[in-house]
Amino acid sequence: MTWSEMQPLLSQACWDTLYMVGWSTAIAVAGGLPLGVLLVLTDRGGLLQNLVANKVTGQIVNVARSMPFIILMVALMSFTRWVTGTTIGREAAIVPLAIGAIPFFARLVETAIREVDGGLVEAVQSMGGTTWTVVRKVLVPEALPSLISSTTTTVVALIGYSAMAGTVGAGGLGDIAIRYGYQRFETQLMWITVAVLAVVISVIQFAGDWAARSLHRRGGRSGPAPRLRLLKPAAATGKTG
Amino acid sequence: MITTTGLTKVYRSGGREITALDGVDLHVREGEVFGVIGQSGAGKSSLIRCVNLLERPTAGTVSVDGQDLTALVGRGARAGKELRRARSRIGMVFQHFNLLSTRTVQDNVELPLEILGVSGRERSRKALELLDLVGLGDKAKSYPAQLSGGQKQRVGIARALAGDPKVLLSDEATSALDPETTRSILQLLRDLNRRLGLTVLLITHEMDVVKSVCDSAALMERGRVVESGTVGELLATPGSELAAQLFPVGGEATGSDRTVLDVTFHGDAATQPVISQLSRTYNIDISILGAAIDTVGGLQVGRMRIELPGRYEDNVVPIGFLREQGLQIDTVGAPAQDSALVKDGAK
16 A cells, blocks of 8 residues: 555544544543542532432443443444444444543542541531532632543543444544454555554643643742652651661 | 530441540630640540531530531531531631642631632632731732741631631640740730630640640540639649649758748739838748749739748738638648638638
């Protein structure tokens, strides 16, 4: 295959991947963020403590998250048809991708929100804030750097999942690698695909890290970092003494 | 201003019951600084959190500024709204400041105003005014991470004042600060108490905090208030543990035929130079073994341990003189029947 043959294939695949991942990330964030926040709020000691709801939701999230994606995709086919009218193509792949990513992202959100200092919640309550105020003014803004890192992780995971979406004719880079590289022995095209994937993932990871870090810097959770550095020599002397 | 009656809080965890508050009756008068002191685990934190109902009391009532807050505890939306409105009129400062790291100092102070629904321009005017009041007018655009501990607590105090509260609750506000910063923060609280007529309820485990700013104090042990009253009242109470801790005196008799007395100063008697009067009137030499005296509100308050030559029987007259001056005298290390006599005499 010549480059002029490969180039349109690759750019179409790249676009398909980004299209599927972009939409499913958007849906995963829209669904996973509230779900993750609810998992924290309904837990023991939470503002909306409801252990039954918490256990049930937690269990659903666990099962959905550990389901192999290829099985989830097949299992969801009738639902996908109901939503998009088809089970083949980019749009059809977005449905299982998003549904697979919602619980994944929700767990990451839960971890990020749990890291927010409970004292801040108490402070806002003492000012007369509602639970909604606590979520809007404290939990989400204070966890934002972690939430951005979580989104990056989700995007990268979704790029991985989207390769499997090629099996339902959704296109994308994974599809190219399988159809041309594996089934037609176009080794060269496969390597180029791998390189493109590596570049895409690196760029996304870099952008996400940069965004999270710049928020950290502005928000000055820089506090703990120098304190740790101060603690280290003390710990070392403690060992010798 | 703040009254609790029979306040009880029981935590249940894993089938066990832990009583954090056991029928606490507390009365904080308007415009005073009231300190609750006790060791960790004594129930101080639960108490202060019950006052603005961050913790729901198991039993008992809390009323602040004439409003029964415990009556507002209900699941209903209306009761919740009333409770939140009442909370917004009670300022609270915290040991670990609890400032939002992603907001500037000014935005942190504006937060309670946002919750109250104050308009943007009014919010920033008020926030800057409060930052000036706590001496941080130039830090409005800084982030909390760029401030020292004392500055953070000043921001915390400015934030607590944003809703124009009549009552300020201070939860170990100085416990994370060094001694010098502690003094400056306590000074600020005292200033605000005087200038704004703010009633302050503070909890602490540091006796110095009570000593330097409090008009009244209560001692908590195992969920109960063991002693409470104004500093003067506590001193006047024989055997008050709190007074002994506030004004500790030490010192042993230097010989066997000596009389050791604890003299407690409070009220008007403290303005008289009684010790030198005693020395001149009876021509006796007095040694001071230890003393803890402070000037509170222009009056000398405190205790002194002095030693007189001769046995107790020899010193009945000088001791009588001191009692006549309105001082409270306790003999130290006297035989049991003697101290019983002394107490009878005091009555």
